[in-house]
Amino acid sequence: MNNRKGLIFNIQRYSLNDGEGIRTIVFFKGCPLRCPWCSNPESQSFETEYMKSNVNGNIKTIGKWYTVDEIIKEALKDEVFFNTSGGGVTLSGGEVLAQGEFIEELLKELKENDINTAIETCGYGNINVLKKILPYVDTVFFDLKITDNQKSKEIIKGDFDTIKKNFIESTKSNRVIPRVPYIPGYTDDIENIDEILNIVKKCNLKEIHVLPYHNYGMSKYEGLGREYELKNTEIPKKETMEKIKKYIENKGFKIIIGG
């Protein structure tokens, strides 16, 4: 029995996204980045906080401490579905690397229980933590956002060099799916897309997921008393996404929009 705890802001069962089959998604609270388009702003702070619902005005506490055993217990409730659907548990965030020791123990325990594991990471974290957890991860969904180091620092508050290094490290040993949030005015310029494709190609990966910008998280900013910077940003049109899909396909990649 281990008493270490992780700060979690949501555990979502029966998810059909975020990996193969039916999955339980564990959302870790705390992220070192500050992407202005973040659709989970309640995930960013490393502390519990309060968010007002825009539906009924109720105040909700965001963030609860869990032990590894408590999460495993929750995950095992759906073991049958995992086995029949090829699903498992996805650790998401926030940023999983930021709670490294806890995540390592949790992943080990999930593997002890023969559960398929995936992580969703922004890649901005300590490479030693990453190396420690990779042996217990079946699939790494890895975000690549802004490749210009300076712009990356200014806009999302983390340098791209660190992210790139961690990305390359992950691809050496693990199944990695690169994910590109397609955010008008931030990540959608062709130089940026080309540079991402170069990196992905160098790592011998064939598949890439592009996630079109959406504003589902807008009301949460209000609930947290924060300003949403992208309120004038338009949702990319279907034709725009079709165009980018063709562009990436023509470069020899398999692309999934919204994967």
Ligand code: SF4
């Ligand atoms: S990395 Fe993800 S969780 Fe962190 S701020 Fe960016 S979008 Fe939000």
